[in-house]
Amino acid sequence: MAALCLLALAQEVFHPQVELTRKEKRVVAWVSGEEGSLFYADYGDLLVGELQALSPERVQVENRAFFRDAGSAVEEGLKVGERVEVAYNPDWVQEGLPYLMRLRRAGEGKGERYLRLVLFDPKGVEVRLGGEVEARGPLAVVERGGVEELFLSGGEARYLEEEGRLELRPAPGKVAVAQGQVRVEGQRLRYQNDTGEALLEGPLEVRREGEKPLSGKAGSLRYLLDEDRLWLLGGVELTQGGRTTKAERALLREKEGYAFLYGKVESRDERGVVRGERVRYALKSGEVVVLGGVAGEFRGD
Template sequence: MRPLLLGIGLGLLLALAQEVFRPEVELLRKDKRVVAWVSGEEESLFYADYGDLHVGELRELTPAKAVVGERAFFLDAGTVLEEGLKPGDRVEAAYNPDWEREGLPYLMRLRKAGEEKGERYLRLVLFDPKGVEVRLGEEVEARGPLALVERGGREELFLSGGEARYLEEEGRLEVQPLPGRVVLTQGATRVEGVRLRYQNDTGEAFLEGPLALSREGEKPLKGKAQALRYLLDEDALWLLGDVEFVQGGRTTRAERALLREKEGYAYLFGGVESRDEKGFVRGERVRYALESGAVVVLGRVAGEFRE
């Protein structure tokens, strides 16, 4: 069973069609779409990687080997592992039986087994040095060099740094995901992190940090946080952990923040403190104007100001 190569030598396709062919993957959630695509230029790659599924008890997991039930597999940097796996867990292994090393088939992905049933696995690999583009609904876009999309019983999208290349002599794809530069934008707000994971069954995207935030405008905004959580169904973008906004001489800190780009505000929660040269104000809930940096305390106000 050889994987289907959909995007090698795209330069030839461009020459023949005299237009850009941009392969894409689409995930549907209710009435919203999540779409990922590559530029279609020569260095970009779009690849469908098929595998078989095996469910059993996880008996061993090392950086080079996994044992599930009575079967053993080898793995490498391209293997996608669900976080928190430990021996004794009931897991689902997706593997390529046609690629072996020392008699062991290649493990493509390992995760806890759910209720989904199936006999085949499909992983779509998108690589573009200029950035794979991902659209989450109508309001949010993300970009990073490498995207892995899982289709089937559970649909997920991973966007990260790293690279992928097709090894023609071996007839296989080499995937090397790494923490890297992943940029997410909503309106004028831009957030840079290291890795994004979207789960289609919940509609939740999580961008790992540390994060750097920026927003252009009359008073440019700079900020940071530990992580970002985007809820597709609610169009709600949350910044989580050690949130800080710096704008026009004012520094504002909070535990978390809800960005409402269309409204032009962020709502800050948890030990909020905002300081400038005139003093400070504190509260548990604060409304923050994204264009000006002005704050309005909505709950438990305290402050100190100087003339």
């Protein structure tokens, strides 16, 4: 049987939170506790077997069928015939089929019972990844059972009292990751506690306020909790004070005041262009120093 627990936050203001721990580092998500925010936990049963059918409305694993909706979390790229793990709520049934909560490829876990924790806050669920990186988005879903993961996205969640269930509608967008003064906005964030890796899907917008504001873009963001390293990946472009700098990837070291750019780096302003394979970029000024593979073209007076 599935057990449900709902915490409605309308009167007292307090901050219910979810915490994941990895190698003495913490990942914590919490809501404001103000009216309109929500913290909800529900349990699911687990089944491991061969995926036999997959459609937008229905999933079949072995001889069991399940119905799904927009709130069902289905791992991308699944194909019929793969071995999968399905978490389902046997107490919510439509047309004789229990509700699919989550479907993913089966791992090496022993099939512990599935727990889903949902945090929704119109002002943004706050997430702290270790000591240096913060993230914010309207909807966070934390999964426990076999593996521990956190998903942060746009969308909404609400409790339907008459039906006694949660309506979950995740959507891309409105997710921001910040390290110091650097803020990166993207579509959806996934953190995997077994690897300590967080991935923010793009397209991304990058900003840093200051005397010389920085703006930019990238394809995705990757944060490694164990190493405290934040990478911008794929089509990185930074614009600041008349200078535009492009690279394949960039390692942000906000505390040191620099980004280190790698792969076909090109930095251009009105005086000319500098190229290199490894470049140090000053976040406050936009100045660049080529550390490897230097080349350049400059205009005369």
